[in-house]
Amino acid sequence: MGALLEVSGVSVSFDGFKAINNLSFSIDTGELRAVIGPNGAGKTTFMDIVTGKTRPDSGKVEWGRPGRDLLRLSESQIARLGIGRKFQRPTVFVTQTVQDNLLMALKKDRDPLSALFYRADAVDLGKVEELAVEIGLQEHLPRLAGELSHGQKQWLEIGMLLAQDPQLLLVDEPAAGMTPAEREHTTDLLKRAAQTRAVVVVEHDMEFVRRLGCKVTVLHEGAVLAEGSLDAVTSNQDVIDVYLGR
Numbered sequence: 511m512g513a514l515l516e517v518s519g520v521s522v523s524f525d526g527f528k529a530i531n532n533l534s535f536s537i538d539t540g541e542l543r544a545v546i547g548p549n550g551a552g553k554t555t556f557m558d559i560v561t562g563k564t565r566p567d568s569g570k571v572e573w574g575r576p577g578r579d580l581l582r583l584s585e586s587q588i589a590r591l592g593i594g595r596k597f598q599r600p601t602v603f604v605t606q607t608v609q610d611n612l613l614m615a616l617k618k619d620r621d622p623l624s625a626l627f628y629r630a631d632a633v634d635l636g637k638v639e640e641l642a643v644e645i646g647l648q649e650h651l652p653r654l655a656g657e658l659s660h661g662q663k664q665w666l667e668i669g670m671l672l673a674q675d676p677q678l679l680l681v682d683e684p685a686a687g688m689t690p691a692e693r694e695h696t697t698d699l700l701k702r703a704a705q706t707r708a709v710v711v712v713e714h715d716m717e718f719v720r721r722l723g724c725k726v727t728v729l730h731e732g733a734v735l736a737e738g739s740l741d742a743v744t745s746n747q748d749v750i751d752v753y754l755g756r
């Protein structure tokens with residue numbers, strides 16, 4: 511499979527400080543990847559660049575084959591192309607049911623008038639059911655999203671992103687604030703999601719990353735310090751030095 515996203519030699523400075531420094535990164539269709547790195551390594555800025563929120567000073571960001579230049583597209587054009595992003599805090603509609611949250615996500619691209627007169631048909635309800643099974647919330651469809659636990663809200667939001675059928679999903683610290691059982695469920699969910707799309711997970715929790723069982727990219731000072739299996743990168747002397755602050 512060819513690269514789905516190719517970031518080459520990207521740099522960005524904020525007030526003269528290089529947050530991203532000649533960064534190159536690529537991910538294949540249907541690949542699961544963990545991105546780790548100490549605080550300030552540039553992980554959030556990297557995702558901001560891929561989603562079009564931050565424009566780099568130099569470098570290339572290309573999508574698909576033949577490569578489409580993402581730097582020429584707006585944030586919403588990039589989202590429509592198939593890049594979904596999950597932020598740390600869940601942003602579900604707490605006064606709506608789980609089912610309605612998923613239905614709204616499914617219909618997000620409708621024009622406002624048809625959305626206004628929209629009545630869920632059997633096809634959409636079937637898709638919502640499938641999504642609910644995928645995120646493990648099938649028993650909770652009639653509940654208000656506001657009643658869900660923190661972990662369940664995070665899964666619902668992942669489900670809402672999956673409803674948009676992204677080819678690449680960027681997920682920021684999904685395990686934060688979760689119980690051990692919720693973390694385990696989240697690992698399974700992300701692994702399953704990555705069977706049909708590419709998923710990039712930024713995460714600090716090494717146990718979580720270990721359970722993902724995927725290739726790991728270590729960022730440091732805005733560049734890739736090491737890449738490989740978790741065992742390979744955690745036994746890399748440069749990575750050990752950075753994490754121990756040497």
Ligand SMILES: Nc1ncnc2c1ncn2[C@@H]1O[C@H](COP(=O)(O)OP(=O)(O)OP(=O)(O)O)[C@@H](O)[C@H]1O
Binds near residue numbers: 529549554555
């Ligand atoms: N808009 C901005 N203006 C100025 N400096 C910024 C801006 N955004 C990020 N930075 C700086 O760039 C560096 C990289 O930040 P970034 O948030 O990408 O790191 P991170 O790896 O996501 O860190 P964390 O793990 O703490 O979330 C940091 O030193 C940060 O202070």
